[in-house]
Structure formats: structure tokens, C-alpha cells
Amino acid sequence: MLKAPLILVVLISCTSALFGQNTQTYSFTIKPEKTHQIIHNFGASDAWSIQYFGKNWPAEKRNQAADYLFSTEVDEDGNPLGIGLTLWRFNIGGGTAELGEKSEIPLLWRRAESFIDENGNYDWSKQAGQQWFMNAAMERGVDQFVAFSNTPPVHFTLNGKGFSEPGDHANLKPDAYDDFAEFLATVALHFDSLGMPFDYISPVNEPQWNWDNNKQEGSSWRNEQIYKLVNHLNEALVANGSDTKIEIPEAARQIDLYSAGGIKNRDRQLYRFFDPASEYYIGDLKHVALKVAAHSYFTTYPPENLIEVRDSLRIHIDQLNPDIEFWMSEYCLLEDNEEVKGPGRDLGIDPALYLAKVIHHDLVYAQSNSWQWWLGVSPFNYKDGLVYITDNITDGDVYDSKMLWALGNYSRFVRPGMHMIEVEGEAPGIYLSAFKGNGEIIVVAINENKVEQKIGLKGISGSVKKYVTAAGDQFDLKYVGEFERSDSVNLTSRSVTTFVIK
Structure with a gap:
């Protein structure tokens, strides 16, 4: 197994610190002089719910959800009103x-409108709810956007459907590659003209799966088909003068970027597309972004996978080309x-x-x-949302969740352009990461333990602001107060805490 240099060593063990009383202070050293990757954004997507929620629901409720997701304002007590996402899909x-x-x-939520009809006519009034919500994000300071496609428009597909027939081939007519590419480039150009530009277009999604059931829009793509589509899309973007870049491959799992034991014809996509020796190399195309995007599904359990898979991915990228970025895009x-377990809505601290x-x-x-969540707003009985709504396309209730606020411990404070910095230290059930930029150092601490823990933060000085997400309505990214750095700070049991140090 390849081993990456450890930034943080964490021990996961069932000890008295996890389940009993603990009086020990665990020491962590922050090293601002040792910088790692730049952080561009934290984001989520408008998939499925926003088409109805953003169009039909009362404006007050739409704006409440937008505030939860995008606001950087605080209330009179200093508590954040939202989590300040900086990217929207x-x-x-x-x-x-x-x-x-x-x-x-069968499910109304999972169907989606198209800007183009079977005669090639465009109707820019389509997807109105999503356009409203994108504008709401911009009004709250979001300036990074990704447009992603799960399927070509149905009149370009082999079966006239938004999902595939069995098999690993793309659900796209052989003579429609140019049509699909032209469609995506036209969408990008239109939004440019509205002053709502897409930084990236992601033309395929989780190409490893066959998408041969009728649960949602989706299409498989072989590596050679992605190569062909990206070349057509690059030509279309060059022709219309758009600045939008192409993001690929939205791999279903991180291992699909590097593993030789992956799914045939859809594996090792880091190398297939960005190794100059590959027959499918696209790294020299003008509009292809020098990054690989993949999802974190099916790589989080058993717990050792959290480290092993990510260690391996990092080393493979660095060995091929350390300038290639990795974006965790869903x-x-x-x-x-x-x-x-994914099924079952849970607004509490455990999934957070x-x-x-x-x-x-x-x-x-x-x-x-980059780190991006799936559904910004969910109507489902599933752990797939940040904000939740009633399963109704016209009105209902809006709920925040601890998952929203836990993501906010990162997204609200780790702003675009900051860099991750090195942390040394270890403790059972505690995870620390740190970032610097804008004259601040941000430390995010996760305490899985069922009791309060004490940690020491060495290597830093200055005033400290503390924000806590934990069980109870009073701990939704709660501003606890400001104090001078001391020898130890407390971590609430079962919590995520952010320290802002100036």
C-alpha cells in the first residue's frame, strides 16, 4: 500500500476518553509555515428539489433556505445565519x-427540464426555479458555479430516455456528440450573457455506473467516449469564445481515478485523461481544467479506508503531475x-x-x-440534504440540520484562497485540521467522544473566537465568545468546533 506523508496522525480507539470521564489535555501543534493545498470552495448542488422549491414555494421560505446555505451574516449575538457556501452546482x-x-x-422530483427541444429550439424560461436560486446565491456572495449534466437531452439519446439501456456504453447517438457538445456550450454562453457565468461544465456524471434503471437521469460513459465528447465540447467552447472550463470525470469513487482493479473501460481516469502517454490524453486541450473530480461514496467504511484510499489518491496525483488538483465534487x-445508514431523515448530530x-x-x-455536498435542499427521507423541506412541490416547512451546520464549521470560515497548514498531534476520537489566510488561522476540531475533551493548541498566538456545532438547538454553529489563546481549550462532547485565531 502506498503511504503518503502524514499531515495529521489520529488514533481511533475505544478508550476511557471515548466513553468515560477524561481529564487529560491532548496537545496539538499548528505549523503555519508548512502549507499544503489551496482551498477554492465548499459547495452543494441544486439537483432535483430546487426546480420546484425555487419556482413554486413562497419567497420567504425560499430566501430562508438560501440564507441557510449562502449567508455570511450573523445575528445580534454573533451567531452565523448561514454556512457561507462559495460554490453552487x-x-x-x-x-x-x-x-x-x-x-x-416515477418520481416527479427526479425528472428535469431541458433548455432545448427536439427541434433544436431553446427556451430559456425553463429551469426557472434553479435560475432563481442561482441568482439568490449570487446575491449572497457566491461567485463560483459548476453546470453539470447527468444525461444528454433525451432527443439525443439512443433510447429517447433520460436513463440508459443495460450495458456500459453512453446513452448518446453516435452522430450526436457534436450536438450535445454544442448544446452545453450554448448553455454556458447564454448564462455568460446574463452575467451568471459557469466556471466549469461537467458533461458526465459517475460514468462507472450503467444507469440502466428508471430512478433518475443518468448515463454510463466509457473512457474513449468521454475523450470523444470532451474534444467536441472543447471545440464548441473555443468556437463561441466562452471562458468556461471542462471538469471531468466526476468519478463515482475516488479509487476509480487510480485503481487498476476498477471497472473495465471506465477505470484509472487520472491516467487515462491526464497522462501524456495515454491515447485518451486531453490535458493539452484549451478548455480542460487541470483537475480531476471524484465522489467520496463507498470509500468511507471500514474506517481504515478513509485514510488508505485518500493516501493512495494523493500519491498517484503527485507522481503523475503535482499541479493536477483534486476536487471532491459530490x-x-x-x-x-x-x-x-443513508435511509431515514436525521437532523441530529450523529450524521453530522x-x-x-x-x-x-x-x-x-x-x-x-474543493469539497461539495450533494443536495443543498432535500424533500426526501434520506441523509442527502443540508436543508430539508416538506415533500411538496408548492409549499411546506423548511428545516435546517446539524449536517448543514457541521459543514458550516468549514465553509463559513475556510474561505477561497486559504491554504491548509500542517497539524501535529494525536488523540482518540479527535480530528484536527487547520488553515490560514486573510490574516487568520482557522482550526476545525471534531470530537467524537461522549465526554468533553481538553486540547492544547501550540504554535499560534492571538485572540480566539469559538463556534460550536453540537446536540441541541442552541449549538447550531453557535458563537461561544472571544478569548486570548490559553494552554488548553475545551471541546464539547460529540461536537464540531471552529477556532478563528487572529
Whole structure:
């Protein structure tokens, strides 16, 4: 097994510190002089719910959700009103909504409109709810956007559907590559004209899966098909003068970027697309971003996978080309293991701690430059949302969640352009990461233990502001206060804590 240099050594063990009284102070040393990757953003997507929520629901409730996700304001007591996301993902739909029941996708939420019809006519009034929410994000300071496609428009697909027939081939007519590329480039150019530019277009999503059921829009893609599509899309973007870059491959799992034991014709995508010796090399195309995007699904359990998979990915990237960035571009609690189960809505602290631990390992071991959640707003009985709403397309209730606020311990304070810095230290059930920029040092500490813990923070000085996410309504990224750095600070039991040091 390849081993990366450790930024942080953490012991995970069942000791008295996890379940009993603890009086020990665990020491961590922050080393601002040792910098690692730049952090570009934290984000989420508008998939599925926003098309109705952003169009039909009362404005007050839409704005409440937008505040939760994007606001950087605080209340009179200094508590954040939102988590300050800095990137938003816009789903370019495939036209299954227009097909209605003929789409064969039974769940209304999971169908999506398309800007183009079968005659090649564009209707920019489509996806109105998503356009409203994108504008709401911009009004709250978000300036990074990714447009992603799960399927080509249905009239370009082999079966006329938004999901595939069995097999590993793309659900795209052989003569429609140029049409699909032109469509994506036209969408980018249109949003440019509105002053709402997409930084990136992601033309394929989780190409490892066959997407041959009718649960949602989706298409498989072989590596050679991605290569062909990206070349067509690059030509279309060059032709229309857009500044939008192409993001690939949105791999289903991080291991699909490097593992030789992956899914045939859809494996080792880091090397297939960015090794100059590869027949599918696209790293020299003008509009291809020098990064690989992948999802964190199915790499978080058993616990040792959190380190081993991410260590390996980091080393493979550095060996091929250390200038290639890694973006973790989608995750929710999809797992069904001994630690967490995806089914069942849970607004509490337990899934939030699991989420925070995944963020920590993606940033520390894989050294991701971006971290993006799946559904910004969810109507489902599943651990896939940050904000939750009633399962109704016109009105209902809006709920925040501890997963929202736990992500906020990172996204609200680790701002674009900051760098991760080295941390030394270890403690059972405690995970620390640190970042610097804008004259600040940000330390995020996760305490899985069922009792309060004490930690010492060495290597830093100055005033400290403390924000805590823990069980109870009063601990939703709560501002605890400001104090001068001391020999030890307390971590609330079962919590995520952010220290802002100036």
C-alpha cells in the first residue's frame, strides 16, 4: 500500500476518553509555515428539489433556505445565519420533465427540464426555479458555479430516455456528440450573457455506473467516449469564445481515478485523461481544467479506508503531475454500514459528525481543493440534504440540520484562497485540521467522544473566537465568545468546533 506523508496522525480507539470521564489535555501543534493545498470552495448542488422549491414555494421560505446555505451574516449575538457556501452546482436537465410519465421516471422530483427541444429550439424560461436560486446565491456572495449534466437531452439519446439501456456504453447517438457538445456550450454562453457565468461544465456524471434503471437521469460513459465528447465540447467552447472550463470525470469513487482493479473501460481516469502517454490524453486541450473530480461514496467504511484510499489518491496525483488538483465534487450519507445508514431523515448530530469526519479526511489526506455536498435542499427521507423541506412541490416547512451546520464549521470560515497548514498531534476520537489566510488561522476540531475533551493548541498566538456545532438547538454553529489563546481549550462532547485565531 502506498503511504503518503502524514499531515495529521489520529488514533481511533475505544478508550476511557471515548466513553468515560477524561481529564487529560491532548496537545496539538499548528505549523503555519508548512502549507499544503489551496482551498477554492465548499459547495452543494441544486439537483432535483430546487426546480420546484425555487419556482413554486413562497419567497420567504425560499430566501430562508438560501440564507441557510449562502449567508455570511450573523445575528445580534454573533451567531452565523448561514454556512457561507462559495460554490453552487447547477443541474442541466435532460428533458425528462417534458416527457412526464413517458419518461418512465416515477418520481416527479427526479425528472428535469431541458433548455432545448427536439427541434433544436431553446427556451430559456425553463429551469426557472434553479435560475432563481442561482441568482439568490449570487446575491449572497457566491461567485463560483459548476453546470453539470447527468444525461444528454433525451432527443439525443439512443433510447429517447433520460436513463440508459443495460450495458456500459453512453446513452448518446453516435452522430450526436457534436450536438450535445454544442448544446452545453450554448448553455454556458447564454448564462455568460446574463452575467451568471459557469466556471466549469461537467458533461458526465459517475460514468462507472450503467444507469440502466428508471430512478433518475443518468448515463454510463466509457473512457474513449468521454475523450470523444470532451474534444467536441472543447471545440464548441473555443468556437463561441466562452471562458468556461471542462471538469471531468466526476468519478463515482475516488479509487476509480487510480485503481487498476476498477471497472473495465471506465477505470484509472487520472491516467487515462491526464497522462501524456495515454491515447485518451486531453490535458493539452484549451478548455480542460487541470483537475480531476471524484465522489467520496463507498470509500468511507471500514474506517481504515478513509485514510488508505485518500493516501493512495494523493500519491498517484503527485507522481503523475503535482499541479493536477483534486476536487471532491459530490457526497452525501449514501452508506449502509455499522456507523451510519443513508435511509431515514436525521437532523441530529450523529450524521453530522460522520459527515465532518469525511470532510476532514478528504481535506487532510486526499488534499482536496474543493469539497461539495450533494443536495443543498432535500424533500426526501434520506441523509442527502443540508436543508430539508416538506415533500411538496408548492409549499411546506423548511428545516435546517446539524449536517448543514457541521459543514458550516468549514465553509463559513475556510474561505477561497486559504491554504491548509500542517497539524501535529494525536488523540482518540479527535480530528484536527487547520488553515490560514486573510490574516487568520482557522482550526476545525471534531470530537467524537461522549465526554468533553481538553486540547492544547501550540504554535499560534492571538485572540480566539469559538463556534460550536453540537446536540441541541442552541449549538447550531453557535458563537461561544472571544478569548486570548490559553494552554488548553475545551471541546464539547460529540461536537464540531471552529477556532478563528487572529
